[in-house]
Amino acid sequence: MQTHFYLIIIWFEILCSKRIILAVIPLTIVLTSMNLAPYIDHTVLKPTTLISDIHKLCSEAKQYGFAAVCVPPPFVKFAKQLLDSTDIKVATVIGFPFGYSAVEAKIAEIVLAMIDGTDELDMVINLIALKNNDWQYLANEINHIMPVIKSKDKVVKIIIESGLLTDDEIIKCCDLYGAAGIDYLKTSTGYAEKGAIIETVQLMRKYLPTHVQIKASGGIRTYEFARQLVDAGATRLGCSASVAIINGQQAEGNY
Numbered sequence: 001m002q003t004h005f006y007l008i009i010i011w012f013e014i015l016c017s018k019r020i021i022l023a024v025i026p027l028t029i030v031l032t033s034m035n036l037a038p039y040i041d042h043t044v045l046k047p048t049t050l051i052s053d054i055h056k057l058c059s060e061a062k063q064y065g066f067a068a069v070c071v072p073p074p075f076v077k078f079a080k081q082l083l084d085s086t087d088i089k090v091a092t093v094i095g096f097p098f099g100y101s102a103v104e105a106k107i108a109e110i111v112l113a114m115i116d117g118t119d120e121l122d123m124v125i126n127l128i129a130l131k132n133n134d135w136q137y138l139a140n141e142i143n144h145i146m147p148v149i150k151s152k153d154k155v156v157k158i159i160i161e162s163g164l165l166t167d168d169e170i171i172k173c174c175d176l177y178g179a180a181g182i183d184y185l186k187t188s189t190g191y192a193e194k195g196a197i198i199e200t201v202q203l204m205r206k207y208l209p210t211h212v213q214i215k216a217s218g219g220i221r222t223y224e225f226a227r228q229l230v231d232a233g234a235t236r237l238g239c240s241a242s243v244a245i246i247n248g249q250q251a252e253g254n255y
Contacts (some may be wrong), residue, residue, distance in 0.1 A: 178209045182212060213236065
């Protein structure tokens with residue numbers, strides 16, 4: 001990013017000919033962009049994910065210094081092996097993408113992912129329960145899941161699919177999950193029509209406890225939008241277009 005300024009130099013040549021020389025010199029200042037790589041969970045979650053996709057994902061994560069890779073559960077062990085000599089975290093998804101798996105099924109997924117070596121778990125809440133105003137079910141779900149995750153000191157990100165929720169529902173999620181001791185509240189799966197938006201991140205930041213961080217995901221395809229989400233309060237970004245974003249290119253895709 002380059003911005004041009006002009007340095008104006010006025011020289012009074014008093015002792016000689018008393019001429020006034022006006023020089024306008026273009027001055028180029030390079031404004032450095034914010035390095036977003038440490039905020040990004042470099043992601044591939046498509047149902048047709050190939051081993052070669054995981055190779056590429058992990059290679060790019062090492063090249064650019066992303067915070068984590070987020071992979072389908074069957075690839076956790078493989079990604080962990082590829083990143084073994086790095087500080088890059090391996091994340092996976094639980095109850096993905098719809099969230100209506102039984103609590104017991106989610107716990108089984110969590111246990112298997114932890115056995116395979118995952119560092120972070122991104123779990124979709126039961127949206128059917130939420131939309132039916134069954135907050136007791138949601139409280140029961142998170143209260144059963146948290147001890148399992150924290151027994152192994154893993155990071156948990158709770159996905160609320162904010163694009164499908166009202167502001168009031170988002171605020172209630174901030175209250176419930178903020179009190180449950182989660183690490184991150186995450187906006188979206190990337191599979192709904194509406195992903196992360198700046199106003200939602202701002203709303204979450206307003207109502208979440210300060211110790212709960214925010215992961216924005218879904219529809220992040222440009223550097224500018226990614227930067228705006230960070231400025232709004234997000235400390236992680238779920239992106240499948242991470243490399244294009246870092247390089248300032250327009251990308252396609254949902255996640």
